[in-house]
Amino acid sequence: MSLQPVPEAPLAHRAGTVAIVGRPNVGKSTLLNRLVGCKLSITSSKPQTTRRRLTGIVTRDDAQIVFVDTPGYQTEHRTSLNLAMNRSVAASLQETHAIVWVVEALKCGVRDEAVARLLPHGVPVVLAINKTDTVQGKDRLLPFIDELSRRHAFAAIVPVSAAKGSQIAALLDEVVALLPEGPPLHDADALTTVSERDLAAELLREQLFRLLGDELPYSTTVEIERFRQDGRVRRIHAAILVDKEGQKPIVIGKQGAKLKTIASRARQDMERLFGGSVYLEVWVKVRRGWADSDASLKRLGYDA
Numbered sequence: 164m165s166l167q168p169v170p171e172a173p174l175a176h177r178a179g180t181v182a183i184v185g186r187p188n189v190g191k192s193t194l195l196n197r198l199v200g201c202k203l204s205i206t207s208s209k210p211q212t213t214r215r216r217l218t219g220i221v222t223r224d225d226a227q228i229v230f231v232d233t234p235g236y237q238t239e240h241r242t243s244l245n246l247a248m249n250r251s252v253a254a255s256l257q258e259t260h261a262i263v264w265v266v267e268a269l270k271c272g273v274r275d276e277a278v279a280r281l282l283p284h285g286v287p288v289v290l291a292i293n294k295t296d297t298v299q300g301k302d303r304l305l306p307f308i309d310e311l312s313r314r315h316a317f318a319a320i321v322p323v324s325a326a327k328g329s330q331i332a333a334l335l336d337e338v339v340a341l342l343p344e345g346p347p348l349h350d351a352d353a354l355t356t357v358s359e360r361d362l363a364a365e366l367l368r369e370q371l372f373r374l375l376g377d378e379l380p381y382s383t384t385v386e387i388e389r390f391r392q393d394g395r396v397r398r399i400h401a402a403i404l405v406d407k408e409g410q411k412p413i414v415i416g417k418q419g420a421k422l423k424t425i426a427s428r429a430r431q432d433m434e435r436l437f438g439g440s441v442y443l444e445v446w447v448k449v450r451r452g453w454a455d456s457d458a459s460l461k462r463l464g465y466d467a
C-alpha cells in the first residue's frame with residue numbers, strides 16, 4: 164500500500180458585514196481607512212464628523228469583510244440630524260454579523276457605556292482599544308483591559324493604533340474568525356458600495372470640518388448638484404449649504420481665499436481616490452434649517 168499525501172482541505176471562505184461603532188471621535192473612520200488601506204471615510208479632530216454609514220470592503224484569499232463605519236453615537240445633541248445619525252448607528256447594529264466597538268485607550272466613560280447598551284445580544288463583539296500610541300508604558304493598558312473584560316463579554320480585545328497602523332492585521336484576523344462561511348459578495352477589487360457622487364460630497368465636507376473652526380462645520384453640509392464623467396475627467400458641481408446668511412462670507416473668506424483652499428484640497432483628495440482628473444466647481448448657498456427637518460435630511464441623502 165503506498166502512502167499518498169492527504170491533500171489539505173481548502174480553507175473555508177468567510178464573508179460578512181462588520182459594523183464599527185463607538186462614541187464620537189474615538190477613531191472609527193481612521194480605523195476603517197486603515198483596515199481597507201485607503202482613505203475612504205472622512206476624519207477630523209472634531210466629534211461627529213461622520214454623519215452617515217460608509218462601507219469599506221476588505222478582500223483576502225480566505226475572506227471578504229464589508230466594514231461599516233458609523234456616526235459617533237451620542238445623546239447630548241438632539242437636532243433632527245443628530246437623531247438620524249443615532250438611528251443609523253442602531254440600524255447598522257441590526258444588520259451585522261459582528262461588531263467592532265472602538266474605545267480610546269484608558270478612556271471608557273459613560274458616553275462609551277451608552278454605546279455598550281446598544282449592542283444587540285447574540286452578535287459577537289470585538290473591542291478595539293484605539294490610540295494606544297498615546298499611552299506610555301503598555302502595561303498601563305492591562306488593568307483597563309481587565310476592567311472592560313469584566314464589564315462585558317467580548318469575542319476578543321485588541322489594542323490598536325489606527326493612526327500608526329499597529330495591530331490592524333491582528334484585529335482583522337479576530338474579525339474574520341467570527342464571520343459565517345460563504346462566498347464573496349463583491350468583486351475582489353471593490354473598495355466600497357458608496358457611489359463616487361456621495362464620496363465626493365464627503366471629501367468636500369471633510370475640508371469644512373478641517374478648515375472652518377469649531378462651530379461652523381456643524382451648520383454646514385454638501386450637496387452634489389451635478390456629477391458627470393466626461394471621458395477621463397469627472398465634472399462635479401457642488402453646493403456647500405449653510406444655515407444662515409451671515410455664515411456665507413466666513414466660508415468664502417477674504418476674496419474667496421477660504422473657499423479656494425477648501426475646494427482645492429477636496430479636489431486633490433477626489434483625484435487621489437478616483438484615480439483621475441476632477442473639475443470641481445463649488446458654490447456656497449443658504450438653506451435655512453437644513454439639519455432640522457427629516458424631509459430636508461432625506462433630500463440630502465442622510466439615513467433617516
Ligand SMILES: Nc1nc2c(ncn2[C@@H]2O[C@H](COP(=O)(O)OP(=O)(O)OP(=O)(O)O)[C@@H](O)[C@H]2O)c(=O)[nH]1
Pocket residue numbers: 185186187188189190191192193194205206207208209210211212213214233234235236293294295296297323324325326327
Ligand atoms: N493619537 C491617535 N489619534 C488617532 C488615532 N486614531 C484616530 N485618531 C485621531 O482621532 C481623531 C478622530 O478620528 P476619527 O477617525 O475622525 O474619529 P471617529 O470616531 O470616526 O469620529 P466621528 O466620526 O466624529 O464619530 C482624529 O484627529 C484622528 O486623527 C490613533 O490611533 N492615535
Ligand SMILES: [Mg+2]
Pocket residue numbers: 191192193205206212213233234235
Ligand atoms: Mg467618523
